[in-house]
Amino acid sequence: MPIVTIDDRQVEVDAGTNLIEAALGVGVQIPHYCYHPRLTVVGQCRMCLVKVEGMPKLQAGCSTQVVKDGMVVRTDTPDVKEAQRAMMEFLLVNHPLDCPICDQAGECALQDYSFKHGMATSRARFEDKRVYSGRERIPLGPSVVLNMNRCIQCTRCVRFTAEVAGTGELGFLQRGARAEIGTFPGRELDNDLSTCVVDICPVGALTSTRFRFAERVWNLDKKPSLCTGCDNGCNVTLEHRRGDIKRYKPRYNPDVNDYWMCDYGRSTFERYAELPRMLVPRQIKEGQRVPVSWDEAVDSFHHRLRGRTEGATMFLGSGFLTTEEAYLLAKIADHLGTPHRAVWVGESKPFHIPNTHGGITARDAAPNRRGAELAGMAPREGGLDAARLLANGAGDAGVLVVADSDFGPGAHDPETVARLRRARVLVVLGWADTPLAQAADLTLPVATHAEKEGTFVNGQQRLQRFRRAFPSTGEALPLVEVLATVLKKLDPSWQPATAGEVFDHMAASVPAFHGLTWKHVPPTGVPMPEARAAVVG
Amino acid sequence: MATTSPIKIGVVGEAVLLRNVGKPEALTVDGYRQRGGYKALEKALAMDPAAITETVKASGLRGRGGAGFPTGMKWSFVPKDPGKQKYLVVNADESEPGTFKDRVLMEHDPHQLIEGSAMCCRAVGASVCYIYIRGEYVEAGDILERAIADAYAKGVLGKDVLGSGFQLDMVVHRGAGAYICGEETGLLESLEGKRGQPRVKPPFPAVVGAFGMPTVINNVETLCCVPHILERGPEWFKAIGTDERNTGPKLYAVSGHVEKPGTYEVPIGITFHELLDLCGGVWKGRALKAFIPGGASAPVLLEKDRHIKLDFDTLAKAGTMLGSAAVMVMDETASMLQVAKRSAKFFNHESCGQCTPCREGTNWLEVLLTHASHGEATVQEVDLVPIVAKQIGGNSLCALGDAAAMGVGPILEKFRDEIVAEMKEAAARGPVHGPAAHGVAGRPTLPVLHGV
Numbered sequence: 001m002p003i004v005t006i007d008d009r010q011v012e013v014d015a016g017t018n019l020i021e022a023a024l025g026v027g028v029q030i031p032h033y034c035y036h037p038r039l040t041v042v043g044q045c046r047m048c049l050v051k052v053e054g055m056p057k058l059q060a061g062c063s064t065q066v067v068k069d070g071m072v073v074r075t076d077t078p079d080v081k082e083a084q085r086a087m088m089e090f091l092l093v094n095h096p097l098d099c100p101i102c103d104q105a106g107e108c109a110l111q112d113y114s115f116k117h118g119m120a121t122s123r124a125r126f127e128d129k130r131v132y133s134g135r136e137r138i139p140l141g142p143s144v145v146l147n148m149n150r151c152i153q154c155t156r157c158v159r160f161t162a163e164v165a166g167t168g169e170l171g172f173l174q175r176g177a178r179a180e181i182g183t184f185p186g187r188e189l190d191n192d193l194s195t196c197v198v199d200i201c202p203v204g205a206l207t208s209t210r211f212r213f214a215e216r217v218w219n220l221d222k223k224p225s226l227c228t229g230c231d232n233g234c235n236v237t238l239e240h241r242r243g244d245i246k247r248y249k250p251r252y253n254p255d256v257n258d259y260w261m262c263d264y265g266r267s268t269f270e271r272y273a274e275l276p277r278m279l280v281p282r283q284i285k286e287g288q289r290v291p292v293s294w295d296e297a298v299d300s301f302h303h304r305l306r307g308r309t310e311g312a313t314m315f316l317g318s319g320f321l322t323t324e325e326a327y328l329l330a331k332i333a334d335h336l337g338t339p340h341r342a343v344w345v346g347e348s349k350p351f352h353i354p355n356t357h358g359g360i361t362a363r364d365a366a367p368n369r370r371g372a373e374l375a376g377m378a379p380r381e382g383g384l385d386a387a388r389l390l391a392n393g394a395g396d397a398g399v400l401v402v403a404d405s406d407f408g409p410g411a412h413d414p415e416t417v418a419r420l421r422r423a424r425v426l427v428v429l430g431w432a433d434t435p436l437a438q439a440a441d442l443t444l445p446v447a448t449h450a451e452k453e454g455t456f457v458n459g460q461q462r463l464q465r466f467r468r469a470f471p472s473t474g475e476a477l478p479l480v481e482v483l484a485t486v487l488k489k490l491d492p493s494w495q496p497a498t499a500g501e502v503f504d505h506m507a508a509s510v511p512a513f514h515g516l517t518w519k520h521v522p523p524t525g526v527p528m529p530e531a532r533a534a535v536v537g
Numbered sequence: 538m539a540t541t542s543p544i545k546i547g548v549v550g551e552a553v554l555l556r557n558v559g560k561p562e563a564l565t566v567d568g569y570r571q572r573g574g575y576k577a578l579e580k581a582l583a584m585d586p587a588a589i590t591e592t593v594k595a596s597g598l599r600g601r602g603g604a605g606f607p608t609g610m611k612w613s614f615v616p617k618d619p620g621k622q623k624y625l626v627v628n629a630d631e632s633e634p635g636t637f638k639d640r641v642l643m644e645h646d647p648h649q650l651i652e653g654s655a656m657c658c659r660a661v662g663a664s665v666c667y668i669y670i671r672g673e674y675v676e677a678g679d680i681l682e683r684a685i686a687d688a689y690a691k692g693v694l695g696k697d698v699l700g701s702g703f704q705l706d707m708v709v710h711r712g713a714g715a716y717i718c719g720e721e722t723g724l725l726e727s728l729e730g731k732r733g734q735p736r737v738k739p740p741f742p743a744v745v746g747a748f749g750m751p752t753v754i755n756n757v758e759t760l761c762c763v764p765h766i767l768e769r770g771p772e773w774f775k776a777i778g779t780d781e782r783n784t785g786p787k788l789y790a791v792s793g794h795v796e797k798p799g800t801y802e803v804p805i806g807i808t809f810h811e812l813l814d815l816c817g818g819v820w821k822g823r824a825l826k827a828f829i830p831g832g833a834s835a836p837v838l839l840e841k842d843r844h845i846k847l848d849f850d851t852l853a854k855a856g857t858m859l860g861s862a863a864v865m866v867m868d869e870t871a872s873m874l875q876v877a878k879r880s881a882k883f884f885n886h887e888s889c890g891q892c893t894p895c896r897e898g899t900n901w902l903e904v905l906l907t908h909a910s911h912g913e914a915t916v917q918e919v920d921l922v923p924i925v926a927k928q929i930g931g932n933s934l935c936a937l938g939d940a941a942a943m944g945v946g947p948i949l950e951k952f953r954d955e956i957v958a959e960m961k962e963a964a965a966r967g968p969v970h971g972p973a974a975h976g977v978a979g980r981p982t983l984p985v986l987h988g989v
Contacts, residue, residue, distance in 0.1 A: 042891070043737040043739060043892070043934050044891050044892045044934060045893050046893045046932050047893070048825065049932060057931045058931065060737070060933065060934075063737040081934055086928035087894065087932070090893050090928070091897065092893055093900075093901050094897060095899075123921055124901065127848070128904050133987070139614070152893070153890060153893075153896060155891075172890070172891075173716075174890070175715075175734075175887035175889050175890045176885055176886060176896060177885060177888065177890065177896055177897065177900035178890070179890025250878065281622065281940055387721070424970065479758035
């Protein structure tokens with residue numbers, strides 16, 4: 001592999017690596033706008049000009065490749081700095097500088113590079129600025145709004161729709177200083193991935209309908225998380241202000257969602273605000289549903305499980321359970337000796353997220369059916385599966401435990417709720433106060449996935465861990481904590497209490513998870529041992 | 538089939554490239570043959586293809602389109618892989634302001650171009666030749682199409698060129714009127730049916746060109762030189778001109794303040810002074826102020842430079858360029874501010890908008906010079922013009938940015954005081970009202986073409 005010298009530091013790179021990528025290897029950031037690792041190199045913004053020894057002119061870092069040993073590059077010479085300053089000046093000659101009302105402010109490449117490479121004053125007249133009249137707020141489609149005045153014509157969005165989404169709705173229209181971005185006549189930007197153009201827009205020209213004016217970005221707390229919309233398991237950055245989630249942004253994971261995620265996934269957090277929240281444990285006492293303390297609620301849960309209610313004890317989980325939660329539920333079911341345990345998941349629209357291995361396509365409308373089943377929530381011999389349980393099986397149940405209260409459309413459907421209600425005792429755990437929760441004898445409020453930590457196993461058999469973004473609302477507790485407490489009451493020898501401890505216990509006892517440890521699940525996940533074996537085999 | 542071309546023609550010495558001007562019979566294959574044509578092609582078809590390239594190399598022929606790249610060397614960059622489709626693309630998009638030499642060649646002697654192109658195709662192994670001609674050259678395009686049809690009918694083109702077994706197809710492709718499509722990769726994009734904007738180089742067209750295949754792109758005049766080189770030998774060609782690196786007969790398109798503007802064929806390296814004499818001198822008996830030696834993108838020269846040799850290397854040494862050899866002459870009354878402004882307006886209008894320095898810089902140049910011509914600019918703003926030009930130059934994706942920088946910047950550098958004085962005079966006349974007073978705001982834009 002050729003060795004290139006960048007700012008006196010040497011790095012060995014694959015032949016064909018461009019200078020922007022090579023420079024990252026020695027910790028040098030070459031500023032750029034139009035370059036994106038997944039898009040065709042067009043060399044348009046000219047921000048990445050660097051000095052390559054032996055070349056008379058400055059070269060664009062994006063389009064200059066390291067092909068053989070001995071290339072010497074400088075990114076900090078006076079002429080490079082002058083070129084960067086000049087490009088910043090050009091980009092701002094016609095930029096409206098409306099940062100105070102621009103959503104991008106705070107995460108804007110124009111602001112950042114202006115600060116780092118630009119000049120503090122303008123030599124152009126403000127009244128000379130180009131204005132795209134009537135093009136200040138053009139809805140390109142349902143998810144994206146264009147403000148042409150802010151655009152720097154990098155064409156990342158155009159290339160994204162043509163090359164990644166494959167839909168090609170956007171074009172580069174007109175020419176010269178009048179060049180603009182737009183949809184082709186009669187078309188709108190409407191595809192499953194359309195909001196990705198907002199992510200890759202380096203400036204505030206493209207904004208998200210969903211996030212527009214929702215929050216100044218510097219007020220957002222950002223935590224690595226996972227999308228729960230389907231079993232693709234897109235890695236996201238969950239961005240919230242004091243527990244109010246404002247947006248998901250895709251978090252780079254080359255093996256899963258690469259730099260992308262779908263528009264539907266970006267909308268999924270809205271469910272947390274749409275549905276009423278369960279804030280305290282509730283129990284039916286003398287025909288009335290009344291709030292109770294957690295101690296009382298857990299005792300009650302324990303007694304009902306231990307009690308001699310006629311009929312079988314059944315557990316209905318969902319694809320929203322974390323692997324650890326599913327493991328604990330299965331442990332409880334094991335302890336009670338019941339084969340009736342099932343995971344209900346809906347079918348997802350086949351959302352396709354391209355990545356460097358071809359991409360992933362959704363099947364389940366929940367993130368963790370596989371993890372839950374592997375952890376022990378698949379029906380045992382003689383047990384009812386989810387479909388039969390939902391159809392009429394609950395009538396045979398003594399105690400039916402449903403986790404969670406928003407497991408699927410059934411939790412909102414009066415007929416399904418009535419069928420589940422046929423169980424003599426109905427215990428519902430969840431974060432949403434759904435019709436199903438309203439019908440329960442005992443409801444336990446638990447954390448949303450943003451309020452807890454855990455792991456999901458996605459459709460590629462990849463185990464991914466997510467972290468807690470903020471504390472629970474009301475008295476809600478992480479489900480792991482609730483189940484571990486109940487299990488300890490059933491089995492005093494039970495020790496694990498946190499998600500991590502539960503996971504490691506599971507990894508030691510469930511073959512599918514052998515060899516994994518909570519601490520060593522990398523931020524971008526790891527293939528399940530069997531999936532790895534299958535790949536190796 | 539007489540042509541109606543209004544362009545005046547002049548020749549010093551033997552007419553080589555322009556030998557068929559005024560001979561309408563040369564528009565047909567038979568007439569062209571009678572006048573000695575297609576002999577060189579027959580000779581070339583009997584040669585080893587590599588020997589054709591070597592002969593062209595030995596002649597010292599350099600591209601006549603603007604960059605002056607050695608033609609034989611360009612051909613030798615094409616991979617020799619015989620299994621691969623290769624193309625010749627003739628750049629007939631002649632749109633550098635002031636240039637009208639290729640038009641003369643195509644209108645008067647289309648078969649000379651066909652012959653030269655066929656020889657190039659033979660040399661590099663191309664079986665398809667596209668002639669990309671600017672859309673405004675309606676008549677030249679028609680003449681070429683008729684000549685090509687005749688050439689097919691007479692066996693000069695097609696499956697079996699002149700009975701040699703060599704296959705060659707030739708297609709005229711008309712552009713839609715964009716300067717940027719004269720830039721070779723912008724041309725290729727346009728040829729492929731895409732938006733005409735330059736590509737990132739490398740890869741160069743010789744390796745990845747039209748439709749992803751190795752492609753030679755040559756100017757019309759360049760290819761027209763080839764038959765004569767093959768027929769009369771590289772030594773003959775080399776004997777014409779200034780030195781080893783500046784060889785052959787050359788067409789100069791002279792326009793502006795001269796008595797007899799027109800296309801002149803002279804040995805390359807004639808001095809400007811001699812060329813001006815051929816054109817009858819500066820018109821109306823006035824004095825020379827300045828001249829541009831190579832089209833609007835070549836830096837301006839002054840009266841004191843009038844004895845400069847108009848060849849590639851001498852002009853490069855003087856900080857300008859031969860370019861397309863479009864010589865524009867300005868007399869003592871010319872307003873250099875207006876020259877600069879008009880030039881900036883052209884480059885701004887023709888910028889594709891792809892890269893930052895060209896898109897924003899050319900526009901800014903025009904805005905500044907518009908203010909200046911209205912007397913509304915500050916002296917600092919006038920002085921900003923060459924600075925902006927320097928910020929564009931060398932930093933743009935293709936040569937259009939460089940062209941704008943070289944075409945506008947030096948005018949301001951060399952005529953700074955005159956321009957400032959002119960601006961102050963304009964200021965004294967009072968403010969200008971109207972749409973142009975605020976830069977680009979009132980300028981009409983190109984209509985968006987709605988697809989059918």
